[in-house]
Amino acid sequence: MPGTGGCMTLAPSRSSGLEGGCLCGRCRFTIYRIDEIVECHCLRCRRLSGGAPVTWVCMSRDGISWTRAPSIWLSSTIADRGFCPTCGCMLWMAYRFNSEVAVPLGSLDERGDLASERRIHAQEAE
Template sequence: MSHESQQQIHEGGCACGAVRFRAVGAPIRVGMCHCMTCRRVHGSAFGSYAIFRRDAVAFTGSTREWQSSEQGRRHFCPACGSVAFMMYADRDEIDVPLGAFDETGLFEPAYELWCIRKEPWLPRGVRPEYDEERTR
């Protein structure tokens, strides 16, 4: 049995099903982001992501891309507009939105970013919070 076949496979996709993904193994980390871009992209108070190595996630279907920050590139389904994933030019990582997975409850965020933008009605102190980006 190969090493890959022993690892869990998590699948998901966009709202209309035109873009699908398969993530192998556990994410590097899982976090929540309250930055204005994540808020606007998700149409919600925050975005939640499972961050994997790029080679651990494979996509089918075509996406469109836009530059959301100096290093960040967000990919989305051109048919329904759902966020498919985010990559950074300077990191070997891919951020997959938790809401895009077929199963719920797979991963729990371990930290929160951009808490200077966090809604006051959200609970504080549940997990480590960073005013802006997380320190490495």
């Protein structure tokens, strides 16, 4: 995590990971490691969320597992996004140029004390 020198391995009390999923329950995931949490103000995130910025929980691709993966939409030249094909819930974003993926903080079953650590693309919100 920024300022701490690396990623956050989940505490032993959460050794089974953080779970989350879509609104209808079709697509489910477990997060095992968090690299950082960011609040994105880019136009795409705001439009996909209905206007507000999206708080993303970011990790490497090997930091998450899916019991049922979302459908993928090639949303831009730099990123792909995943959504549930049944309820349409936005569940995933992955950059094409690195191994980082992210899920919306709101998709976690329990968020505990997790909160955004920094804002990105804030100039687009002004």
